[in-house]
Amino acid sequence: MLDLIILSLHFFICFLISVAIWRGAKDVDLHSSSTGTAEMQPDGLILIGKEDDIKRSQRITAKVNGREIVVFYHEGKFHAMDSRCYHEGGPLCLGEIEDINGQACIICPWHKFKITLETGEGLYEGINPLEPSPTPQWQSKGVKQRIHKVTIDNGNVYVSPPDLSVSFDSDYFADKYKNSGDLAMEK
Numbered sequence: 001m002l003d004l005i006i007l008s009l010h011f012f013i014c015f016l017i018s019v020a021i022w023r024g025a026k027d028v029d030l031h032s033s034s035t036g037t038a039e040m041q042p043d044g045l046i047l048i049g050k051e052d053d054i055k056r057s058q059r060i061t062a063k064v065n066g067r068e069i070v071v072f073y074h075e076g077k078f079h080a081m082d083s084r085c086y087h088e089g090g091p092l093c094l095g096e097i098e099d100i101n102g103q104a105c106i107i108c109p110w111h112k113f114k115i116t117l118e119t120g121e122g123l124y125e126g127i128n129p130l131e132p133s134p135t136p137q138w139q140s141k142g143v144k145q146r147i148h149k150v151t152i153d154n155g156n157v158y159v160s161p162p163d164l165s166v167s168f169d170s171d172y173f174a175d176k177y178k179n180s181g182d183l184a185m186e187k
Helices: 001-026 051-057 171-176
Strands: 024-031 046-050 059-064 067-074 079-082 097-098 102-108 115-117 121-126 137-141 149-155 156-159
Touching: 024 046, 046 059, 051 059, 051 067, 051 156, 067 156, 067 171, 079 149, 079 171, 097 115
Parallel strands: 024 059
Antiparallel strands: 046 156, 059 067, 067 079, 097 102, 102 115, 115 121, 121 137, 149 156
């Protein structure tokens, strides 16, 4: 009986944490006149928001030409990528950032896939079965998640529009959720 109570309490706490994370993410629709701050610049860069606001919130989601992206501020650097995980479309804006083998990675909240913030590379822990006593080592799956170049100018954060001539695994889910209503919340 005690196990059931502990398990129920655990699920309730997880639910509360997910609601807190969900409510903490700030969404910007770049084509909505109600925001007033997001706009396409003459040089093609897209204004996401104020540098100080994003530093405070640590992350922000936005739509760039209907495509969901998430901008993270982590350890003094800005990173932007498609907001949907390349694996099954999980909302990366709700994921935790962890250091894995010296690289900052976002952990997808749905299936715990690890993606480097810097390059969009998928990581996994594997072993070499031919070794006498194999030890798990972090390995690369290659670049799976589309990243977007971030530019800081005059206290504003901008992203470059995606170069769609090169495809990434995350493009499938970026297209699937392209014009959905709620940023990063639908399954």
